[in-house]
Amino acid sequence: MRAQDNYFPELEQAARELLTAVGHAGGPISQRVASQIAEHLGYSLHYVGDLPQTTRSVIDQRHHRLYLPGGSRGGGFSRTAVLQALAAEVLGHTEPHDYAEFLRQRVESNYLSAAVLMPEDDAAALLGGQKSRREISIEDLRDAFAVSYEAAAHRFTNLATARLGLRVHFMKVHESGVIHKAYENDGVRFPADPLGAVEGQPVCRHWTARTIFDVEDRLSPFSQYTDTPAGTFWCATRTQRTADGEFSVSVGVPFAEVKWFLGRDTPTATSPGAPTRRAAAGPRV
Template identity: 50%
Template sequence: MPDGPDLLTLGRRVRHLRTRRGLTLDALGAAVGCTPSLLSLIENGKREPRLSLLRALAEALRVEVGDLLAAEPPDRRAALEIDLERAQRGPLFGELGLPQVKPSQKLPMPVLEQLVGLHAELARREEEAIATPEEARRANTELRLGRQARDNYFPEIEDLAEDLVTRSGYPGGGAVSHRTVARLAESLGFELLHVADLPRSARTVTDLKNGRIYVPQASTPGGHGLRSLALQAIAHRVLGHERPRSYGEFLRQRVEITYFAAASLMPRTASVDFLAARKREKDLAVEDFRDAFGVTHEAAAMRLTNLATVHLAIPLHFLRVGDDGALFRGYANDGMPLPQDVTGAIEGQLVCRKWAARAVFERRDRATEYYQYTDTPAGTFWDSVQMGTRGPDDAGAFSITVGVPYAHAKWFRGRDTQLRRSSTCPDPACCQRPPADLADRWAGAAWPSARMHQQILAALPRGRFPGVEDAELFAFLDRHAPQDAG
């Protein structure tokens, strides 16, 4: 029962008191009127004694019943024995398939301490590997601040990506072809294969044994293209990634592989030459950058955050916002006041209704770029916004925003827009607090049923890689492995 005694602690107290008085199991059993085997079960926490037996044990051991039921183990050895017993009864140990070690008096103290310490470390690493939403937000915040501090620029990845793409046949301008990506994979000993039955929990799968990279047969609307997915899989190999030991490391690897893919599809030299020429003409535009390299609008916008500050001396911000106003992804090194919670996390926070990223959803024409100036407590910013969808009928619509401080708008197409709004967020009076007359009219008379996003509650499934189901993954690999593979 939940309010019953802790049987392991009770058992160790009985054993501790029995051995301290020099009694054997047979002797104590004879004194209390029970068999030695029953006493052994009680001492090992596998049987709960009846109250009458508990009183008899207390009398024979010359203690009070309350002493036997105390919550604390009698000494450090007993505490370690209890910890080891509990660890070996848990599901984590059961998954290892290892034999149990009996925490008896014959087990040396150093061995006992080492076993308990190993189990504790195993449990700690398991908890780190399955990230909770809180852990994910903390890790995301650390990564975002780190990227901001270095202007989201990774020169070592830039060098590696440009070298590999150039050696794979990239002519030095325009879009990187699928054939170039395939050659890059071949140079590393991998073959790209398009399949229709990838595990639902994986975007790509790499077969290290047989030198194969499995990618989907088609791109996902609003998601990564096939070239990008293949390059991300390749990135794990060329960047020397090992199996992530924590969720924070898993997220860091995701940032690095996404960066490598973008730096390969939009190589630094060709991209900077293109962007610098447009800057001289005061005609910078994400859509032109996107079309010149044959990537998605979001990929081009994110790539600008890598190159604009370091190579063009332009600070900027990037936002991906859902049609409900929630911020999916954001970056800023220009002082744009991104909404954040008390921990500093920005994911899921609502952006101001007056920001261009959200005002764009009010338009009927969603095919063309939307430009707007926004006055904020941190200054005036200019924004260029493009709409996108993840499915038919505008289901899952989102906006992609690239913006700069007012002084740098002069380099961009759309700077002559007359649209201008004023935002005082995070002041609730800006756009969060309803007008007083509406609040008075409807206070206490409305009860909405909120839409629940289940993903904010669930931890990622356990596995060798966060979020990937091992059983599904290995079944897929076995299904597609060459017939002559061992």
């Protein structure tokens, strides 16, 4: 992912072809469009109440049926669940032979579904306009395509370098301080074990991904500057509650790139010492 700046043109093209096949004219996709994609691929959707608790969908390849949670678990139509389940069919995934292949397939399926939910041309146009106005905002990307903040943050990392020329990093951190997901191509140094694994490692308590849990108002956008041995980085963070606890989702850039983002004028800054507040942190122009 880092070697390709988290941008996969062949998956972008596959998403574009799917949307063209169902006549999608642009912008966010509706529930109806997701259903049309399933129908285009030859699958019917069925909502049942007896799927295992940890199962988001079951696909019957022989009878071309896709089963999704119904009843109290369903919570309405899930575009993401439909697209992630069908992505494996589009990409021709078979039973993985090892864990590396399993991870590659998971990355590709998640990427394709995100590229359908937030089409490249539309998302890049939105972000490009924001950059020209120096007001890039993950919240605005989220709202424009009716997705979660985490999905928007992931999608931003796909397009940030390839389409905007920005180096970025992404973190999802549990309230206990442990990293669940991470990506970077901007030089930030994530904590790692002796084998280089990042997931499962504790994050410095002064990083934005941790300090957000001490903020009283977590519904408003939160950002801060963090001084690290690799340089100063700026991050914007949101929290989200799940059955496994509360998580922070952060997107950040090196100090030199913060001029393109909303929230760059935050007075909050931390270092390995005690947190401080800056009267005018970061460039305003």
